[in-house]
Amino acid sequence: MAELTLRRGGVEDSEAVADVHLAARREAAMPTGVHPDDDVRQWLRGRIEGGDEVWVAETGDGVVGYARLTPGWLDDLYVVPGHARSGVGSALLDLVKHRHADGFCLWVFEMNAPARAFYRRHGLVELEHTDGAANEERSPDLRMAWPGADPLAFFRTLVDDVDAQLADLLARRAALTRAIQPYKASPGRDPEREQEIAAAMAARAPALGRQRLARILHTIISESLDAAGDGPGG
Numbered sequence: 001m002a003e004l005t006l007r008r009g010g011v012e013d014s015e016a017v018a019d020v021h022l023a024a025r026r027e028a029a030m031p032t033g034v035h036p037d038d039d040v041r042q043w044l045r046g047r048i049e050g051g052d053e054v055w056v057a058e059t060g061d062g063v064v065g066y067a068r069l070t071p072g073w074l075d076d077l078y079v080v081p082g083h084a085r086s087g088v089g090s091a092l093l094d095l096v097k098h099r100h101a102d103g104f105c106l107w108v109f110e111m112n113a114p115a116r117a118f119y120r121r122h123g124l125v126e127l128e129h130t131d132g133a134a135n136e137e138r139s140p141d142l143r144m145a146w147p148g149a150d151p152l153a154f155f156r157t158l159v160d161d162v163d164a165q166l167a168d169l170l171a172r173r174a175a176l177t178r179a180i181q182p183y184k185a186s187p188g189r190d191p192e193r194e195q196e197i198a199a200a201m202a203a204r205a206p207a208l209g210r211q212r213l214a215r216i217l218h219t220i221i222s223e224s225l226d227a228a229g230d231g232p233g234g
């Protein structure tokens with residue numbers, strides 16, 4: 001490999017960074033971008049101006065790769081096709097691990113098998129998959145994580161984040177279970193309705209499966225009805 005230099009990138013690099021981004025995305029196993037190239041250039045420039053941390057990889061050919069970081073995240077890691085599989089991506093990723101020593105997450109498209117294999121080879125683990133409804137390309141993706149120097153502490157912070165959301169959802173759901181009861185002709189459980197709900201949940205969370213979700217739902221409803229009767233307890 002020709003000599004490779006990694007250095008901090010600035011706004012003056014934004015055109016070169018955008019060139020790398022657009023060239024790499026055209027060749028990668030990724031869905032077609034949904035924004036015109038000029039919009040991508042302007043957006044990247046804005047991100048760099050706004051303080052995202054950018055590192056560029058340079059050879060005699062100029063900027064051939066870059067990484068863009070935000071707190072806790074690796075947002076972009078792209079290498080131009082002509083320099084793929086030559087160590088540029090690995091060098092950038094090693095630098096990112098150094099900058100995010102406590103661990104970080106990233107999103108990768110499910111279809112991007114080469115990128116997933118690259119990250120797995122470098123010690124990242126695959127977390128949740130999504131159906132892509134939340135990304136602009138509407139393409140299934142997944143979160144990957146590098147758990148850093150203290151993996152237990154890192155994963156516990158992710159667990160705490162999700163549990164905070166889960167607690168809010170459980171409170172919302174329990175309030176609905178309570179609110180609906182006076183409107184029922186015959187009070188009590190409705191197994192058919194619970195099966196319908198479990199099936200709908202399984203369509204969103206296939207990794208858990210309908211039967212397991214039915215058991216989880218059963219417990220949630222039991223505890224919600226209990227809380228509606230007794231107020232907070234447990």
Ligand SMILES: O=C(O)C(=O)C[C@]1(C(=O)O)C=C[C@@H](O)C=C1
Binds near residue numbers: 197
């Ligand atoms: O839909 C109902 O009939 C409800 O009482 C609500 C609810 C729920 O919380 O979703 C609770 C108990 C029933 O077994 C089924 C569903």
